[in-house]
Structures are given as C-alpha cells and as structure tokens.
Amino acid sequence: MDIDVLGTLAVRHRGVSITPTAPKPRQVLALLALRAGQVVPVGVLTEELWGSEPPRSARATLQTYILQLRDLISAALENGTGDDTGQRRQAKDVLLTVPGGYLLKGGDDISDVREFERLAGSGYRAMDAEDYPQAARLLREALDLWSGPALTDVHTGPHLQTEVKRLEESRLCALDQRVEADLRLGRHRELLAELTVLVNQYPTHESLCGQFMLALYRSGRRGEALDAYQRLRSTLVRTMGLEPSAALGKLQRSILMSGPGALPARSAAAVPAAPVA
The missing domain is CATH 1.10.10.10 (Winged helix-like DNA-binding domain superfamily/Winged helix DNA-binding domain)
Structure with missing residues (x-):
C-alpha cells in the first residue's frame, strides 16, 4: 500500500x-x-x-x-x-x-511520512557529524517529499489537526537544519530569496530570522539584516509581549558592531525557534 x-x-x-x-x-x-x-x-x-x-x-x-x-x-x-x-x-x-x-x-507500506522521517533522521546525523554537504542533500530530499501542507484537501477534526501540527513541526525542524547546512556551505546568497519568503510566512520564528539576518549580513546587506531583527522584535512585542531571545539579541549586536567575517559560524543555529504565529 x-x-x-x-x-x-x-x-x-x-x-x-x-x-x-x-x-x-x-x-x-x-x-x-x-x-x-x-x-x-x-x-x-x-x-x-x-x-x-x-x-x-x-x-x-x-x-x-x-x-x-x-x-x-x-x-x-x-x-x-x-x-x-x-x-x-x-x-x-x-x-x-x-x-x-x-x-x-x-x-509492506510505502509511506511518504516514513520516508521523510528516515531521510530527515539521516540528515540530522550528518549535521551532528559536521558533514554539511550530505546533511543538505538528505534534508533537501526529505523536504522535496512535501507537495503542500499535510492533508491539505482533507477536513480535519481534533485528532487529524494534532497530526497535521506534528508533521508541520517536523517539517520546520528539517527546514531549519537544511538552511543551517547551506549556510555552513557558504550558500548565503542562494538562500536569500527562500528566507525572504520564510520569514514573512513565519514572522515570529526566531531561528529563521537569525538565519536570514546572517545570510543578509554575509551578502553585504548589513542594514537589511538589522531591519529584519527590528521587524521580528516589533512582531514579538505586539503579538506576544515578548522580547527576542538573548541569542538573537547577541547576533544583532554582533552585526551592529562587528566587521565582515567576525560573526561566529553558528550564530543563527543557536537561536531557538519561537512559537509559530
């Protein structure tokens, strides 16, 4: 099946x-x-x-x-x-x-969920081993299995809604790690268009914002990186009454004060994901 x-x-x-x-x-x-x-x-x-x-x-x-x-x-x-x-x-x-x-x-079921979980798990292990090319490839293959939101054409009650939310969180985790692997490989310019869409789609997701800031900064767009932080901060304060995390604040200060190349490689990865709006 x-x-x-x-x-x-x-x-x-x-x-x-x-x-x-x-x-x-x-x-x-x-x-x-x-x-x-x-x-x-x-x-x-x-x-x-x-x-x-x-x-x-x-x-x-x-x-x-x-x-x-x-x-x-x-x-x-x-x-x-x-x-x-x-x-x-x-x-x-x-x-x-x-x-x-x-x-x-x-x-012997063939399930896209099981295949996604298998590929994503392998990608996470490659990230832990610092094999970033392999991690990026595996996580990209996992994400390519998605053709849209899970069960997009099915009316969902309480149990399916829980399953859909779980799957979406798994997709976001894989996406976050795939972007991080690409950043480690120096693909910051290639990521800008994708991250522009993602930070608008998930306006309170701190990890994606941190990755966007880092990609902008490394592409010579320091002012836009700082603007991205301010947009996230305004959204968090307005919608949740929260300030950005300490890790994201540290990244913002590093961009504000540091010269090119001075930022730590894992600045974006250290930022926790805020609740998705």
Missing part, C-alpha cells in the same frame, strides 16, 4: 486508488492511513468526525464509511494476485475490524 499525506491525501493499494471523494470517509481513511498498522479506536474516529457531541447514529454511520472504504479496497484487490498461499485477500483482511476499533493493514 502506498500512503501519501504530505500534501494531498492519496492512498493506493496495488497501484489502484482507494481514496474516497466524500469528505467524512476521507477523514476516516486519513486517520487510519496515518496510523497504519495500529488500532484506531472507534471513540477516536467518532471524535474526529463529530467532535465531543456525536449524533446517536454515529456508530452506524461510521460503519457505513468503513464499508465504503472496503468497497474501494475490493476494487483494488480485483486487479491483484493471490498471496503466497494462493488465496486472494479480501477487503476485510486489509481494513480489519478488531476489538474496540479498526486497523489498516497494507503489508
């Missing part, structure tokens, strides 16, 4: 789509797919679909959605072959009813 959630939802079994078009069955499939191989309790699915006040018909309606998904799986199985024992699998062998809930069992 192929599971893609880093963008639009797409789930394929033996190359055939089993992704429904109706909104609520899509929610059910999205949650089952994100937790493939794990039991998803009926209560969790019910809360995802209807919140804390489900209708009296919730359980029967959920069973209808499960049957609709199994119909799609059955259609996909018709194009496949039997398993190793010569027996053809049925939809209920892929989407199982288990005590208390349901489980999506696709065999």
Whole structure:
C-alpha cells in the first residue's frame, strides 16, 4: 500500500486508488492511513468526525464509511494476485475490524511520512557529524517529499489537526537544519530569496530570522539584516509581549558592531525557534 499525506491525501493499494471523494470517509481513511498498522479506536474516529457531541447514529454511520472504504479496497484487490498461499485477500483482511476499533493493514507500506522521517533522521546525523554537504542533500530530499501542507484537501477534526501540527513541526525542524547546512556551505546568497519568503510566512520564528539576518549580513546587506531583527522584535512585542531571545539579541549586536567575517559560524543555529504565529 502506498500512503501519501504530505500534501494531498492519496492512498493506493496495488497501484489502484482507494481514496474516497466524500469528505467524512476521507477523514476516516486519513486517520487510519496515518496510523497504519495500529488500532484506531472507534471513540477516536467518532471524535474526529463529530467532535465531543456525536449524533446517536454515529456508530452506524461510521460503519457505513468503513464499508465504503472496503468497497474501494475490493476494487483494488480485483486487479491483484493471490498471496503466497494462493488465496486472494479480501477487503476485510486489509481494513480489519478488531476489538474496540479498526486497523489498516497494507503489508509492506510505502509511506511518504516514513520516508521523510528516515531521510530527515539521516540528515540530522550528518549535521551532528559536521558533514554539511550530505546533511543538505538528505534534508533537501526529505523536504522535496512535501507537495503542500499535510492533508491539505482533507477536513480535519481534533485528532487529524494534532497530526497535521506534528508533521508541520517536523517539517520546520528539517527546514531549519537544511538552511543551517547551506549556510555552513557558504550558500548565503542562494538562500536569500527562500528566507525572504520564510520569514514573512513565519514572522515570529526566531531561528529563521537569525538565519536570514546572517545570510543578509554575509551578502553585504548589513542594514537589511538589522531591519529584519527590528521587524521580528516589533512582531514579538505586539503579538506576544515578548522580547527576542538573548541569542538573537547577541547576533544583532554582533552585526551592529562587528566587521565582515567576525560573526561566529553558528550564530543563527543557536537561536531557538519561537512559537509559530
């Protein structure tokens, strides 16, 4: 089974789509797919679909959605072959009813989330080993798996919203480290356009701002680097009542007082990320 959630939802079994078009069955499939191989309790699915006040018909309606998904799986199985024992699998062998809930069992799943986590993890280890070319390559490959916000075409309830937030935080961590690797490789000019977009997209993210300041400074744009700090400070004070971190303040003072090349290599990386607005 192929599971893609880093963008639009797409789930394929033996190359055939089993992704429904109706909104609520899509929610059910999205949650089952994100937790493939794990039991998803009926209560969790019910809360995802209807919140804390489900209708009296919730359980029967959920069973209808499960049957609709199994119909799609059955259609996909018709194009496949039997398993190793010569027996053809049925939809209920892929989407199982288990005590208390349901489980999506696709065999050797190919998941864009798992591939992202594998590549990002390798990239982090390369960063720790100070192998910046390898880190930049691996983290770029991980980020290339994203075609847009996670589950961008799925209505999300409380559980999917939590999953989407978790995935977005993972993406931002990988992005931060990939930018840091590129800065270590002297690619500050190449990063300017991307960082211009990112600091506008995440106006309270201190780490990205610090990297933007460093890239501007190393590109001979000292005044713009200081302006970036002031914009972040104004936003933090206005929206959160907070001053920038001590690390970012130190970077600002270094840019203000130091000559070219005097800044420490890890100035930007030392800045913690503020909450994303």
